[in-house]
Amino acid sequence: MTPREIAAARHAQLLSAMEPLLGDPRFDEFLKAVKELKEQAVELAIGHDTVKSDRATLASLGEIRAYVAILDIAENHRMQIEMEQDRRIEEHASAHES
Numbered sequence: 001m002t003p004r005e006i007a008a009a010r011h012a013q014l015l016s017a018m019e020p021l022l023g024d025p026r027f028d029e030f031l032k033a034v035k036e037l038k039e040q041a042v043e044l045a046i047g048h049d050t051v052k053s054d055r056a057t058l059a060s061l062g063e064i065r066a067y068v069a070i071l072d073i074a075e076n077h078r079m080q081i082e083m084e085q086d087r088r089i090e091e092h093a094s095a096h097e098s
Contacts, residue, residue, distance in 0.1 A: 015073050022078055031074055038067035 001009070021027040044050055045060035 011069075011073065014070070015077055018074055018077060022074065022081065031071065034067050034070050038064060038071070041067060 018027075021030075041060060041063045045057065045064060050056040050060050
């Protein structure tokens with residue numbers, strides 16, 4: 001598999017695991033914690049000790065990318081669900097107008 005294919009497979013796996021959790025208040029709390037962890041990782045990444053070490057810089061960037069990926073997948077899926085709900089509402093309204 002190519003790196004792009006591996007990334008797509010991981011993305012699909014994460015999305016599949018998240019799908020049943022969306023809308024659950026506990027999952028919303030989890031996403032809030034991930035956002036806070038991402039902010040902390042960004043602050044750490046720009047710290048003097050991290051910047052002066054290539055290895056620490058790469059580790060920090062990888063951590064930030066992981067948090068961003070989780071948040072992006074959840075947000076994109078949430079938006080898709082909302083768009084699908086809006087489409088169904090419009091279809092339902094159109095059917096009753098006819």
